[in-house]
Amino acid sequence: xxxxxxITIGDEILIGQIIDSNSAYxxxxxxxxxxxxxxxxxxxxxxxEIRNALQKAEKxxxxxxxTGGLGPTKDDITKTVFADYFNDELVRDESVLxxxxxxxxxxxxxxxxxxNRDQALVPSKAxxxxxxxxxxxxxxxxxxxxxxxxxPGVPFEMKALLDKAIPKIQQxxxxxxxxxxxxxxxxxxxxxxxxxxxxxxxxxxxxxxxAYLPNLGRVRLRLSAKGWDKQALTAEVDEKVDQLQxxxxxxxxxIEGETTPDEEIGKILSAKxxxxxxxxxxxxxxxxxxxxxNPGASAYFMAGIISYATSVKSDFLxxxxxxxxxxxxxxxxxxxxxxxxxxxxxxxxxxxSTTGNAGPTKGDSDAPIGTVLxxxxxxxKVTSFEFTMGNHxxxxxxxxxxxxxxxxxxxxxxx
Amino acid sequence: xxxxxxITIGDEILIGQIIDSNSAYxxxxxxxxxxxxxxxxxxxxxxxEIRNALQKAEKxxxxxxxTGGLGPTKDDITKTVFADYFNDELVRDESVLxxxxxxxxxxxxxxxxxxNRDQALVPSKAxxxxxxxxxxxxxxxxxxxxxxxxxPGVPFEMKALLDKAIPKIQQxxxxxxxxxxxxxxxxxxxxxxxxxxxxxxxxxxxxxxxAYLPNLGRVRLRLSAKGWDKQALTAEVDEKVDQLQxxxxxxxxxIEGETTPDEEIGKILSAKxxxxxxxxxxxxxxxxxxxxxNPGASAYFMAGIISYATSVKSDFLxxxxxxxxxxxxxxxxxxxxxxxxxxxxxxxxxxxSTTGNAGPTKGDSDAPIGTVLxxxxxxxKVTSFEFTMGNHxxxxxxxxxxxxxxxxxxxxxxx
Numbered sequence: 002x003x004x005x006x007x008i009t010i011g012d013e014i015l016i017g018q019i020i021d022s023n024s025a026y027x028x029x030x031x032x033x034x035x036x037x038x039x040x041x042x043x044x045x046x047x048x049x050e051i052r053n054a055l056q057k058a059e060k061x062x063x064x065x066x067x068t069g070g071l072g073p074t075k076d077d078i079t080k081t082v083f084a085d086y087f088n089d090e091l092v093r094d095e096s097v098l099x100x101x102x103x104x105x106x107x108x109x110x111x112x113x114x115x116x117n118r119d120q121a122l123v124p125s126k127a128x129x130x131x132x133x134x135x136x137x138x139x140x141x142x143x144x145x146x147x148x149x150x151x152x153p154g155v156p157f158e159m160k161a162l163l164d165k166a167i168p169k170i171q172q173x174x175x176x177x178x179x180x181x182x183x184x185x186x187x188x189x190x191x192x193x194x195x196x197x198x199x200x201x202x203x204x205x206x207x208x209x210x211x212a213y214l215p216n217l218g219r220v221r222l223r224l225s226a227k228g229w230d231k232q233a234l235t236a237e238v239d240e241k242v243d244q245l246q247x248x249x250x251x252x253x254x255x256i257e258g259e260t261t262p263d264e265e266i267g268k269i270l271s272a273k274x275x276x277x278x279x280x281x282x283x284x285x286x287x288x289x290x291x292x293x294x295n296p297g298a299s300a301y302f303m304a305g306i307i308s309y310a311t312s313v314k315s316d317f318l319x320x321x322x323x324x325x326x327x328x329x330x331x332x333x334x335x336x337x338x339x340x341x342x343x344x345x346x347x348x349x350x351x352x353x354s355t356t357g358n359a360g361p362t363k364g365d366s367d368a369p370i371g372t373v374l375x376x377x378x379x380x381x382k383v384t385s386f387e388f389t390m391g392n393h394x395x396x397x398x399x400x401x402x403x404x405x406x407x408x409x410x411x412x413x414x415x416x
Numbered sequence: 417x418x419x420x421x422x423i424t425i426g427d428e429i430l431i432g433q434i435i436d437s438n439s440a441y442x443x444x445x446x447x448x449x450x451x452x453x454x455x456x457x458x459x460x461x462x463x464x465e466i467r468n469a470l471q472k473a474e475k476x477x478x479x480x481x482x483t484g485g486l487g488p489t490k491d492d493i494t495k496t497v498f499a500d501y502f503n504d505e506l507v508r509d510e511s512v513l514x515x516x517x518x519x520x521x522x523x524x525x526x527x528x529x530x531x532n533r534d535q536a537l538v539p540s541k542a543x544x545x546x547x548x549x550x551x552x553x554x555x556x557x558x559x560x561x562x563x564x565x566x567x568p569g570v571p572f573e574m575k576a577l578l579d580k581a582i583p584k585i586q587q588x589x590x591x592x593x594x595x596x597x598x599x600x601x602x603x604x605x606x607x608x609x610x611x612x613x614x615x616x617x618x619x620x621x622x623x624x625x626x627a628y629l630p631n632l633g634r635v636r637l638r639l640s641a642k643g644w645d646k647q648a649l650t651a652e653v654d655e656k657v658d659q660l661q662x663x664x665x666x667x668x669x670x671i672e673g674e675t676t677p678d679e680e681i682g683k684i685l686s687a688k689x690x691x692x693x694x695x696x697x698x699x700x701x702x703x704x705x706x707x708x709x710n711p712g713a714s715a716y717f718m719a720g721i722i723s724y725a726t727s728v729k730s731d732f733l734x735x736x737x738x739x740x741x742x743x744x745x746x747x748x749x750x751x752x753x754x755x756x757x758x759x760x761x762x763x764x765x766x767x768x769s770t771t772g773n774a775g776p777t778k779g780d781s782d783a784p785i786g787t788v789l790x791x792x793x794x795x796x797k798v799t800s801f802e803f804t805m806g807n808h809x810x811x812x813x814x815x816x817x818x819x820x821x822x823x824x825x826x827x828x829x830x831x
Contacts, residue, residue, distance in 0.1 A: 013627065014440065015443055016447045017443030017446075019440065020439075021440070025434065025435040028432030029433075037430075040460070041430065041456075041457070042455060072630075073606060073610070074628050075617070076628070109605055111605055114607050155630075157811055192488040193526045195531065225431070285704055285705055286701035287701065287702075287705040287708075287709075289704075293724065294700065294813075298724070303724055303725040304728040304732075305700075305720075306721050307704045307708070309708065309719055310714070310762075313762060346732075393572050
């Protein structure tokens with residue numbers, strides 16, 4: 002089966018200035034069409050380093066995808082390396098040049114320079130992957146049964162070019178199907194689960210792989226199966242997952258599909274024509290952001306309030322100040338009052354609230370760092386849930402968000 | 417000078433299930449102490465792959481840091497590879513075992529299994545980097561002048577162990593100083609800047625490197641200098657940056673320090689005892705999140721409202737419905753009314769507002785996708801700024817957040 006190597010080119014990843022999110026994106030897309038990503042290399046903007054990476058990748062894999070190093074400035078040398086690597090020369094692509102001139106005239110509105118025009122230079126053997134979003138063209142070099150693909154590192158330009166490359170990859174290589182199914186569990190650790198399902202795991206056929214993905218209080222079990230008959234493969238994976246029920250059915254919370262839990266909530270609420278609002282304290286806007294990041298969120302997400310200051314809780318959410326005095330801001334009564342306040346104020350069907358102490362120092366409350374209350378108002382009732390989330394600010398916030406979404410989803414699906 | 421290779425071990429990065437943020441974190445920390453990260457390799461949980469990566473890294477660099485593959489389950493084989501690689505055997509570390517048993521008893525509250533106890537096995541030559549946050553110990557293997565360091569992949573465990581490894585690296589290797597200075601510019605493209613500063617860039621000495629970092633409407637110019645005399649190095653970089661003024665002084669917006677612009681705002685507001693609130697539409701909570709992510713934000717960040725539904729804008733921010741009717745929700749009068757509304761309602765000194773159409777479909781407004789208005793209320797006045805941000809939802813939102821923060825910071829520093 003076809004294997005790929007991803008090579009990211011550029012010092013900014015190696016000095017930690019940016020996180021390489023492109024590779025995960027590309028890997029996910031390749032995986033979906035049955036291409037295994039063998040390795041990811043991040044190398045410097047350096048002639049020999051890039052060349053060496055290409056050589057190693059060529060030995061090990063069929064598809065070599067580079068990102069980065071295609072800008073107009075001197076530190077960008079990917080094209081030069083490619084031309085030399087294939088004993089080729091750089092030639093001007095007229096349609097790319099035309100596009101660059103158009104972008105400069107219409108959008109960039111700055112005088113075009115020779116270095117900008119030079120972005121239209123590509124190796125003569127390259128098939129251009131036209132980049133309508135930017136000045137650096139993508140390139141595909143067919144080298145016998147191998148494919149070398151170079152794309153710019155700017156994520157949204159890369160994504161559009163990858164969309165062009167994917168069908169070409171599917172055309173060139175005979176690809177198997179890959180079926181993933183991820184079982185969501187809460188309540189047991191990785192090793193305890195492994196112990197309970199040991200025999201089942203040992204009996205998995207060679208073409209089905211199991212991975213444990215522990216993350217912030219939940220462990221996901223991912224089955225990945227590879228084969229040529231998609232239907233049979235899917236049935237086989239489904240059967241394996243069903244076999245888990247008698248062993249760990251009590252901790253299985255569902256199957257992770259293509260959608261994330263927040264997207265799932267969006268789907269359910271939109272379909273039922275129900276609405277949602279949030280009242281956030283310790284999550285500081287990130288809970289709302291989790292919903293509003295999804296296109297179409299405005300169909301169900303009405304509003305959020307970030308009541309960071311205690312006074313905002315009483316002034317806007319009508320949390321009775323005496324409750325705050327009596328129980329402190331980090332308490333079940335306050336979480337419930339916040340959820341209820343948001344539900345009433347914003348006239349929504351469901352409201353989530355968060356209040357907690359995420360540290361690093363104690364705030365307006367005596368609650369220990371890591372104590373979090375999540376409130377949930379539904380058309381039927383208002384409840385709250387208390388959690389202890391450790392003592393790491395970022396993790397406390399992320400866990401709180403995950404937990405809030407999980408609680409709402411459980412309620413919506415009637416778990 | 418000492419060079420490092422980072423090796424991330426685990427299929428989850430290669431199938432794109434997680435983004436490798438660890439490497440950027442480690443790279444940044446190493447860079448700060450004068451260690452150059454030569455390359456980053458992401459390889460599968462596979463005996464030969466890990467071994468090959470170690471071999472390659474050993475040839476090219478002095479410090480080899482692996483993350484991942486130290487869990488209790490069968491797919492985690494890093495330790496086995498290490499033991500074989502150094503012709504060593506795994507032995508039980510009693511203090512680690514004690515810690516594992518303690519964690520199980522106190523926190524995990526599940527029966528301890530043999531595989532959990534086996535996490536206390538380490539190569540006999542390894543120095544244990546004690547992991548108080550988890551069950552997988554870090555390991556340091558001294559191999560003559562080389563250092564092999566293995567850490568778990570869970571970010572917060574890794575970070576704590578890296579803090580232990582850093583001083584040891586500084587002790588073992590003679591490290592130069594690295595000085596970075598990043599100049600923030602707005603208004604000109606990468607190549608136009610390169611053209612204006614060409615001679616200056618060509619004249620940079622060998623030990624000072626220049627990089628262009630274009631990102632969502634701004635270009636950062638990063639100078640990185642390496643040497644043994646920190647004071648002289650800093651002076652030299654400062655001088656080079658000063659020389660840029662006559663060439664591109666009009667587009668230089670400041671120097672990027674260790675702090676991000678939102679942290680900078682936090683510092684200024686806290687010092688002046690001033691407060692901030694936000695009223696968000698298209699940014700959906702993410703603008704607030706940018707501020708509340710910073711510890712200590714509660715000193716100045718009072719509240720936020722996410723007025724996603726149009727009615728919330730009039731009901732809570734007292735935006736006159738007739739203004740919305742007349743100008744649409746995506747308009748300067750609405751942005752200004754939102755900012756003013758937030759400032760008054762939350763009784764803060766400064767308020768930012770965002771309203772725009774981020775797509776993918778047109779919302780309640782006729783404004784074309786990508787049109788964004790940012791409102792800013794200060795103690796002196798209320799203003800707004802209109803931008804056209806392209807047609808990519810995620811980028812529109814991120815650009816809007818960056819721009820909002822930039823506008824507020826400019827106001828606070830009197831630019």
